[in-house]
Amino acid sequence: MTTDTDTFTRDWQDWHRAQEARLAAPHGFLAITGLHWLDETPQRFPDAPGAWRTGPDGVVVTLDDGDELLVDGRPVRGEHRFGVLPERGGVDAVWGDAVIEVAKRGGSDIVRPRHPDAPLRTAFTGTPAYAPDPRWSVTGRYVPFDEPRPTTVGAAVEGLEHVYDAPGRVEFELDGRQWALTAFPGHGAGLTVLFTDATSGVTTYAANRVLALAAPAADGTVTVDFNRAANLPCAYTDLATCPLPPAENRLPLAIEAGHRIPRERGGV
Known part of the structure; x- marks a missing residue:
């Protein structure tokens, strides 16, 4: 019985550590610095590059000269169209050491940057x-x-x-x-x-x-x-x-x- 209880506890500890690791990963949820809701008017955000908008054809970002995102491992500059995203789907675009999550939640398109040095993450x-x-x-x-x-x-x-x-x-x-x-x-x-x-x-x-x-x-x-x-x-x-x-x-x-x-x- 003691052995079974010990195994049960160790398995739970492994699960708990894995949960914590995902949460506090460099680009996990504790690294989020903003939740930005998009519409057809281009918007700029302090924690993401460029100007962002959405419409019938999906999310579009217009990057400034010198700015670059990596999307699916490919560098993009200027205007980039993410297209229409599925509900609960999204794309992670890399910007330096940050990840810019572009997603659809509850029928609306969002931009949700994740920075490894976010205070919530570093203080966790x-x-x-x-x-x-x-x-x-x-x-x-x-x-x-x-x-x-x-x-x-x-x-x-x-x-x-x-x-x-x-x-x-x-x-x-x-x-x-x-x-x-x-x-x-x-x-x-x-x-x-x-x-x-x-x-x-x-x-x-x-x-x-x-x-x-x-x-x-x-x-x-x-x-x-x-x-x-x-x-x-x-x-x-x-x-x-x-x-x-x-x-x-x-x-x-x-x-x-x-x-x-x-x-x-x-x-x-």
Whole structure:
């Protein structure tokens, strides 16, 4: 039993370190310095080169003489057209030691520069988290819907909405009660679950946490490990457009597992 617990803890520590590394990478979310919304009027930003605009044909930047971006490894100068971007898609353009993210979120085109020397990144000391506990890891069952259900959710940015095609729900038992959470598509054949619980706004971030689930087995079984409930970028910065959970994913249960309120938001 001790060996199993030790392995469980080591696996969780590896997961936690990987989460922290992605977040605090030189061009990770802690490196973001601005969230700029584009329209048809050319705009200049203090943390990106050139003048930016968007329209029916997509995002366009007009660079000043001497400025250069690397797009897909190719240097571009003067005017560059990024084209029409897909929802939740984007392009990373390299500018010196910075990356200029050009993306579409909630139907709008944005420019979101990422600079390695951003104060939020350089001051980062890690994310507080509950100690891993096997009681919060349970076997659930994935129940697909007859057809994916378009599901509209709010966002960390007021007035913005995200739409996901929910393929099904995940059912599980915890503390002697049955629960169900609507799932969104995840990486590969995996699933993503956005949720809040009775700890939200108390010891965990108020707006949301996210749980990435591996692809269900052939019989629908899936591991639901709340020890791996992670903060989304909006838990650290107001320069994120993270989705909020659907109403049915707001659990009245206190899930004392996973990431806690970041120090950047007053956590301990």
